[in-house]
Amino acid sequence: MAHGIGEDPGRSPAAQLDGVEFPVWRDMLVQVAADNGASVDVINLFKALPRNLYYSKEEVQRDFAEAARRFAIGNVDEEDGAARDRRNLGRDTVENAPPGKIRHP
Numbered sequence: 254m255a256h257g258i259g260e261d262p263g264r265s266p267a268a269q270l271d272g273v274e275f276p277v278w279r280d281m282l283v284q285v286a287a288d289n290g291a292s293v294d295v296i297n298l299f300k301a302l303p304r305n306l307y308y309s310k311e312e313v314q315r316d317f318a319e320a321a322r323r324f325a326i327g328n329v330d331e332e333d334g335a336a337r338d339r340r341n342l343g344r345d346t347v348e349n350a351p352p353g354k355i356r357h358p
Contacts, residue, residue: 266295266317276308298324 269286282299301323307313 264292264295266291266298267314269295269299270310270313273310275310276306279305279307282307282313294324300324 266286269282269289269291272289273282273285279299279302282302283296286296286299298317298320301320302313302316303319303323304312304316307316
């Protein structure tokens with residue numbers, strides 16, 4: 254393993270969560286990321302998180318996919334009725350499967 258080579262923490266949303274005390278408001282996550290010198294993309298990703306309050310790091314990480322989807326489409330209205338929420342992507346298949354039918358997505 255190469256020492257001293259790695260991802261810039263300012264570009265990693267997960268790295269911004271390391272020093273955060275939970276529960277935490279979404280606005281505080283945005284502020285912490287800005288104070289830590291995070292990139293504009295990371296700050297905007299936190300702004301796009303679907304919930305206002307998070308109780309654990311895992312909750313935030315589960316919502317990264319939904320936040321990325323929201324961030325990618327911008328302020329476009331979703332009037333076509335399609336289900337695009339990505340918060341539980343694959344989780345129901347694993348956690349709520351009938352007995353003996355547990356499978357990995």
